[in-house]
Amino acid sequence: MKHVLFWLALLLAGRAALGQPVPYGHNPAAGHYAAVRGIRLYYESxxxxxxxxLLHGNGGSMGDFQQNIPYFVAHHYRVIAVDSRAxxxxxxxxxSLSFEQLADDFAALLTHLRLDSAYVLGWSDGGIGAVLLALRHPEKVKRLVATGANFSPDSLALTPALWQQQQxxxxxxxxxxxxxxxxxxEWKVFKLDVFQPNVPLxxxxxxxAPALVVAGDHDVITLAHTLAIYRHLPRAWLWIVPHSGHATLQxxxxxxxRQVDTFFRAPRIPAGPH
Structure with a gap:
């Protein structure tokens, strides 16, 4: 098996050299399963x-980070991309499914990998998971970035078009x-965003953990809700990305x-603006 994985790794390196994308989420040279909390959680390193x-959004997978993984690997991170439960x-x-369940899964994965802590980047539902991971397992998160996250499933947090579509x-x-x-x-995953999260701000x-709160200026999360998240996090910084929708990282x-890398690598994080 080791020989097979070696040749697969060479093949993927050759594809990258030719400008062919690495099949994130379907890469046997980098993929593993971790037996945690009653399921087999798939991740690639x-x-x-x-x-x-890296934590993806609702209905997505680690493949959503196609444009991000190569950058962070090239800038000397050990990137751990995970397919969330379900x-x-x-x-x-x-x-059933809950955001608290997902956050506990991520903590268990880090423990499985014998990692005391990690930087965390989450998009959409993954951003919710990143903050809840820091809330429920504070020792596991060095710094976090959450883009397009919300902490209630209502019309105050979601734009009218998205809220009406979900209803x-x-x-x-x-x-x-x-x-x-x-x-x-798919129905279980859909209902996750209809009824959750329900986290008091x-x-x-x-x-x-120091947190960088990100949203697009045309995000499906309301600006008012994003600002409220930023104001309630004790050590938070805010970045509203101009000319962007929900998929800021794409x-x-x-x-x-570059901005995320700079935030993670800053030698000193001030106490915060609050």
């Missing part, structure tokens, strides 16, 4: 250096019986990567 945990290759047969999707399907396991899982005052990948 790249590079060497300070550990950086996403990608991390199957979860249970009927319509739920009402149209709430009485359906999903016999197909794939559809049943006051609870964010207990987060001690629409402005170059600038996003």
């Amino acid at each position: 790249y590079g060497a250096g300070p550990p950086l945990l 996403h990608g290759r991390s199957a979860d047969p249970a009927d 319509r999707g739920y009402l149209e399907n709430k009485n359906r019986v999903f016999t197909d396991p794939v559809k049943r899982n 006051g609870a964010l005052r207990r987060v001690r 629409e402005h990948a170059g600038e996003f990567n």
Whole structure:
């Protein structure tokens, strides 16, 4: 098996040299399963250096970081990209799902990897997970970046178009019986964002890790809610990305990567603006 993985690694290196994308999320040379908390959590590891945990959004996978992983590997991080429970290759047969559950999974993964702590970058649901990881397991997070995160599922946090779309999707399907396991899982993941998260903003005052709060100026998370998150985190910095929607890390990948790297590597983080 080691010989097979060696040749696969050479093949992938050759693809990268030819400008062909690495198949993040489907890379046997870098992929592993961790048995944590009753499931097999799939992750891929790249590079060497300070550990950086990447957390994707609802219905996504680690493949969403296609434009980010190469940058952080080249800048000497050990990148650990994970498929969240019930996403990608991390199957979860249970009927329910919560953000607290996901945060505990991420902490268990770091423990499994014998990592005391890591930098954490989360997008959308992954941003929620990054903050909850720092809230529930403060020793695990050195610094965190959360882009496009929300802490309530209502019309105060979400733009009217997104909130109405979610409500319509739920009402149209709430009485359906999903016999197909794939559809049943998709419905579970969809409901996660319809009813959660429900984290009082006051609870964010207990987060001690330095945090960079990011959103696009045309994000699906309201500016008012993003500002409220920023104001409740004790050691927070805010970046509203101009000319960007929800996918800040994809629409402005170059600038996003540089800003995140600068935040993580700053030799001294001040006490904060609050």
